[in-house]
Amino acid sequence: MLLIRCPYCEEERPELEFRNAGEAHIARSSDMAATSDDDFEKFFFIRSNPKGIIYERWRHMHGCARFFNAVRDTVSDRFLMTYKAGEPKPAKLPGASK
Amino acid sequence: MIAAFRIPGAGRLKQAETASFSFDGRPYAGVEGDTLASALLANGVHLVGRSFKYHRPRGFLSAGAEEPNALVEVKRDAARKTPNVRATVQELYDGLTAQSQNRWPSLSFDVSAVGDIASPLLSAGFYYKTFMWPKSAWKNLYEPKIRAAAGLGVAPDQPDPDHxxxxxxxxxxxxxxxxxxxxxxxxxxxxxxxxxxxxxxxxxxxxxxxxxxxxxxxxxxxxxxxxxxxxxxxxxxxxxxxxxxxxxxxxxxxxxxxxxxxxxxxxxxxxxxxxxxxxxxxxxxxxxxxxxIERHMVFADNDRPGIMLASAARTYLNHYGVAVGRNVGVYTANDSAYAAAIDLKKAGVGVAAIVDLRDNPTGPVIDEARALGIEVNFGRAVIRAGGKLRVSSMTVQPKNGGGERTIPVDAILMSAGWTxxxxxxxxxxxxxxxxxxxxxxxxxxxxxxxxxxxxxxxxxxxxxxxxxxxxxxxxxxxxxxxxxxxxxxxxxxxxxxxxSESWSRGMLGAAPGAGADTTVKAFVDFQNDVTAKDIRQAVHEGMRSIEHVKRFTTNGMATDQGKTSNMHGLAIAAETLGKPIPQVGLTTFRAPYTPVTFGSIVGHARGPLFDPTRKTAIHPWAERQGAVFEDVGQWKRAWYFPKAGEDMHAAVDRECVTVRKTAGLFDASTLGKIEVVGPDAAKFMELLYTNPWEKLEPGRCRYGIMLREDGFIYDDGVVGRLAPDRFHVTTTTGGAPRVMNHMEDYLQTEFPHLNVWLTSITEQWAVIAVQGPKSRDIIAPLVEGIDMSDDALPHMSVREGKICGVPTRLFRMSFTGERGFEVNVPADHGQAVWEALWAEGQKHGACAYGTEAMHVLRAEKGYIIVGQDTDGTVTPGDAGLDWAVGKKKTDFVGIRGMARPDLVAKGRKQLVGLKTKDPKVVLEEGAQIVGDPKQAIPMTMIGHVTSSYWSQNCGRSIALALFAGGRDRMGETLYVPMPNGTIEVEVTGMVFFDEKGERLNG
The missing domain is CATH 3.50.50.60 (FAD/NAD(P)-binding domain)
Known part of the structure; x- marks a missing residue:
């Protein structure tokens, strides 16, 4: 069981308290109704599914209930860092393998 | 009485404290602190099991968790039977009952041991090769027979009473x-x-x-x-x-x-x-x-009972005070077995000879062994063991060939080194x-x-x-x-x-006499009956990676996970391949290290504690009334309330008729409820639901539809606006948690600028639906501070006030098509208010109705249930709910998804009604619908029945169905092919009762 640091609680808590919520940094258009078919496809269906570093959303479901973002290495399953929702993608990652 | 092989004064157990036990029905005496293994050995018992495949007699290899052979069943009572217990780990207690496994009719005479003679048919990978034809015989004869003959213990057949x-x-x-x-x-x-x-x-x-x-x-x-x-x-x-x-x-x-x-x-x-x-x-x-963990020596018939690891024999002696024989032989490739020989000799056990594969080893233990008068042979190999149910001799030969010499022994201690x-x-x-x-x-x-x-x-x-x-x-x-x-x-x-003592080195792989040119049974993996020959054969048949060799031979795949066998198997494969060991690689170790019971993993999470059971405040009342309950998610819901002599059908018919004739009370507490509060509450509702909310007046309600971003219906429910900044949202019973998560997700991550907060209030409010022409008459006497007239409290409105002296959110709404109310009260008061309403209802001839009648009544009116009439691929348009989508809205979740080309294309599946031509026939929910019943099989299925009931109020069966081009086929005849014949149906609208909706104010 992984330990995940909640950036709101500022504590590492066991994975059981959290729920994954899919890939992060996929912005919903502010003019949704006018989105083209292609853009909607990218927004709704296309996910990166990388081998390596993934940016994803988690929710501290059984804790503070906040959604936040995390950087995880899908190869080692290690969390490199977590940060609050709305914050930009981190420029530098601590301890990234590649 | 001291057991025959217990050495007085040896070991650390208090030999006076005896414990009696039985093995295969025979009584024995052991000593407190014994394992089952040490106690059996003290009684001279070595034969404890039959091997997995060949049914060869087996004894104890080890004195610990690595034991591959000595697996027994330990039985406390009929339900407490544990198979595959390692006798070397099971501690003895007074009265312990153990039994050997995988033998018939008895341990010393096992019919299936013919497998040992027929072993050429059962060599590595046999299940891929032999017994393959005729094909049908595999399924009916070979597989069941081989399965019955092979294997370990028998699983207990009763629930585990332990916790x-x-x-x-x-x-x-x-x-x-x-x-x-x-x-x-x-x-x-x-x-x-x-x-x-x-x-x-x-x-x-x-x-x-x-x-x-x-x-x-x-x-x-x-x-x-x-x-x-x-x-x-x-x-x-x-x-x-x-x-x-x-x-x-x-x-x-x-x-x-x-x-x-x-x-x-x-x-x-x-x-x-x-x-x-x-x-x-x-x-x-x-x-x-x-x-x-010490490794065994790989030589012919190295599995005979009495042949064990040197350290095991030493443990039995030095800890348990038990001699594993009276005249033991030693076969080793490192120093550690000498220490065992020395200890045994000093304890008065005869040591026939030490056979050391090494040419000229030197060291203090060797000198000490010689000084004790033990015969030591260097550069020699044990090429075979004699005896069947117990080892009786070892045959020794110079390791490069030469004259054989057979030495009588009753045990062989071996050590190939330590892993x-x-x-x-x-x-x-x-x-x-x-x-x-x-x-x-x-x-x-x-x-x-x-x-x-x-x-x-x-x-x-x-x-x-x-x-x-x-x-x-x-x-x-x-x-x-x-x-x-x-x-x-x-x-x-x-x-x-x-x-201290110190030793290292040793050897890996087969010893001389069990080499590549031999066909002897020199076991590498005792538990899965894998020999050195099997591993060589695997390589000869093309396996190159150790992972393939492992799977082909099953070496290391038994419950002991190859603790003693992996390194030998690897070395033999490497030698056969002509590659160095690291290039062949080691298989991956996986959890668990030793077998773990299901019980320990499951813990308390079984039976009623497997999953929480949720009960409403009104549950005890329903129980007293003799309600039959159904599971809806974690909730227990009253399904129907049978009176004496009624079956489900009769009860549901009566409940449905009573609601439309007078009134009925229904426990709707399980409905999900979320309070959406804040200055931007209406804006938030606009974004999360398809409907317009800004102009909904406080005190009024609206039926809301929630979509996912892809445009498909996610949930629905009636929403009441209590105040400009406060909405009381209801969701489906099963959907409450995910709707809350969905709302939180959007509020926190997409619309964080909105000043809104969300509170789950599902369990805070008990909900009593009172439906039927007499509903107002039942409620009104108990209500304070709310004008219940149609003008003041029209259909789809909500008021706050008091009922029975406690706060209520009183909704005028209907899921039956009748005049109806949903009385929300704090859950603590739910049962009391229900009982008060029930007493009022009795005066008017009202009944309590369950979820089944609720389903029938709503279907009579064509009200959908999300998740039953929709399946995650249904748009508001498909469900005939276009009217609930705000046409002037510029954004809401799903607005773009529902405009995708495929979602607006012609011929989509649409929800409509079906009437069977024979009104008495009730369709099966989930039944498939076809246009032409005479077409060839497989027929083209155009859709399926989503809801279907007998409607006593309509005097006929009714159904809802989702099929291609639904609303364009009004009046057409379609067909539902069933095993007992094809059912003709007519496509109709979704409303079967009171089409004009006059009864809402009736």
Whole structure:
């Protein structure tokens, strides 16, 4: 069981308290109704599914209930860092393998 | 009476404290502290099992958890039968009953042993090759027969009456293994004050100090030192000491699973004691002190009962006081077996000869053995063992060939060397490295915050082990951070080794006489009956990787996971391939280290505790009324309320008719309820639901539809606006948690600028639906402060006031098509208010109705149930709910998704009504619909029936269905092919009763 640091609680808590919520940094258009078919496809269906570093959303479901973002290495399953929702993608990652 | 092979004064058990037990129905006497194995050996019993495939007689190989052969069934009572218990691990208690497995009719005469003679048919990979034809015989004859003949114990056929507990634990340093290394590491760590857990799988701490008679630490016998050190650790507040506890799995971020066998060793465990306890430990640092496991010699018929590991024989002697024979032979490729021979000889056991494969080894143990008058032969091999149910001789030959000599023996002690137990290290994703000099895989690159010490790290000798372990324990404590403790220095003193034994090296693979040119049965893996020949055959048949060799031969795939066999198998494969061992590679070690019961994993989560059961405030009343309940998610809901003599059908018909004639009361408390509050509450609702909300007046309600971003219906429910900034949202019963999550997700991440907060109020409000022409008459007398007239409280409105003196949110709404109300009251008052309404209702002839009648009544009106009439691919348009989508809205979740080309294309499946041509026929929900019943099979299915009921109010069956082009086919005849014939149906609208909707105000 992984330990995940909640950036709101500022504590590492066991994975059981959290729920994954899919890939992060996929912005919903502010003019949704006018989105083209292609853009909607990218927004709704296309996910990166990388081998390596993934940016994803988690929710501290059984804790503070906040959604936040995390950087995880899908190869080692290690969390490199977590940060609050709305914050930009981190420029530098601590301890990234590649 | 002392058992025949118990040596008076030898070992550490109090030989006066006897315990009686039985094996295969025969009574025996053992001694308190025995294992089942040591007690049987004390009685001269070696034959304890039959092998998996060939049914060869088997005895004890080991004295520990690595045991591949001595698997027995231990039975406490009819329900407490544990198969595949390793007799070398099972502690004896008075009255223990054990039985051998995989034999018929008896252990000494086993019919299936013909498998041994027919073994050419059963060689490696036989299930891929032989018994293949005729094809049908595999299924009907070969497979069942082979399955019946092969195998281990029999699973118990009754529910497990024992209980199992679970604990989470956190510590700074977890030490796995309580031998010299583990104890030294734990002492060093504990003395700094950090939180330490020390776990060992045995009943007694000490590890190999149990048999190493030559070890002296701090001026004491090694085992005595271990007991003293552990007693000291137990007395410390910051240390938890767990015996009989196996660390079976090493998971991410130093999460280690331990299973503690709490009561399997007790004669009559109290009911308050769990059988086992699962420890889920999160450790800052882990010290692995898991030791090493001795390997057997691979020679012909090396599996005869009486042939065992040298260290096992030594353990039986030095710890249990049991001689494994009276005239033993020794076959070795390293020094450690000499120590066993010396100990046995000194205890008065005859040692026929030591056969050493090495050419000219030297050392103190060899000199000592000679000095004791033991015959020592160098450069020779045991090429075969004699005897069947018990070894009777060993045949010796110079290792490069020559004259044979047969020596009578009643036991053979063997040692090919020691394999470091890197299982947990490997499970932690650490990479092992091959030491070419010592021919061992030892921990290489670490993946987690752990360290290996002692024999499992390839460290030889007690002094070096304790030095390494003590330093590692201190470092682990320091690295773990000593914030939790007062000091960061080790206060105690490092244990001092006064005398020790040391050995290493040995050999891997088949011994001479079982080489490539032979066809003898020289077992590599005892439990899966894999011989050296099988492994060579696998390579000859094209297996190149050790992973393939393993799967083809099943070497190392038995429940012992190859603890004794992996290295031999690897070496034989490497030799046959002509490649160095590291190039062939080692198979991956996986959890569990030793078998773990399902019970310990499941813990308390079974029966009623498997999943929470949710009951409404009104549940006890419904129970008293004799309601039949159904499960809806975790909820128990009243399904129907049968009166005396009524079946479900009659009860539901009566309930449906009564609601439309007078009134009915329905417990709707399970409906999901969410309060959406804040200055931007209406804006938020606009974004989350398809409907317009800004202009909904406070006090009014609206039926809302929630979509996912893809445009499909996600949930629905009636929403009441209590105030400009406050909405009382209802959801489906099953959808409440995910709707809440969906709302939170959008509020927190997409619309964080909105000033809104969300509160789940599902369990705060009990909901009593009162529906029917008399509903107002029933409620009105109990209500204060709410004008209940149609003008003041029209259909789809909500008021706050009081009922029976308690606060209520009173909704005028209907899921039946009748005049109706939903009375929300604080859950604590739910039952009292229900009973008051029930008393009023009785005056008008109202009934209580359950979920089944609710379903029928709503279907009569064509009201959909999300998840039943929709399936995640249904748009509002498909469901005939276009009217609920705000046409002027510029944004809401799903607005773009529902405009996708495929979602607006012609011919989509649409929800409509169906009437069977024969009104008495009720369609089956889920039944498929076709346009032409005469077409060839497979027919083109155009859709399916989503809801179908007998409607007593309509006097006929009714159904809703979702099929291609639904609304364009009004009046058409379609067909529902069923096993008993095709049913003709007519396509109709969705409303079957009161089409004009006049009864809402009736």
């Amino acid at each position: 199992y507990s679970a604990r989470y634990a956190h510590c700074d340093v977890l030490v796995v293994g309580g031998g010299a290394a583990g104890i030294a590491a734990a002492l060093a760590a504990a003395e700094t004050g950090v939180r330490v857990i020390l776990a060992d799988e045995q009943a007694d701490f000490g590890g190999s100090l149990r048999f190493e008679s030559g070890a002296r630490i701090d001026g004491q016998d090694g085992f005595a030192w271990a007991q003293g050190a552990v007693a000291k650790l137990k007395a410390m507040d910051n240390v938890r000491v767990l015996s009989r506890t196996t660390a079976f799995g090493y998971y991410a971020q130093n999460f280690v699973g331990l299973v503690e066998r709490v009561s399997d060793h007790l004669q009559s465990p109290g009911r308050d004691l769990p059988r086992e306890r699962l420890w889920q430990v999160r450790a800052s640092r882990v010290v692995l002190a898991t030791g090493a 470091p137990s890197v299982h947990l290290f490997s499970q932690s994703r650490g990479k092992v490295a091959f030491n070419d000099e010592t021919k061992r895989f030892v921990p290489g690159a670490y993946a987690q915050d752990c360290v290996s010490v002692g024999a499992c790290n390839g460290t030889d000798g007690l002094s070096a082990t304790i030095d390494e372990a003590y330093a590692a324990g201190a470092k682990a404590a320091k690295d773990a951070g000593v914030k939790n403790a007062g000091a960061d220095t080790v206060k105690g003193a490092k244990p001092k080794v006064d005398a």
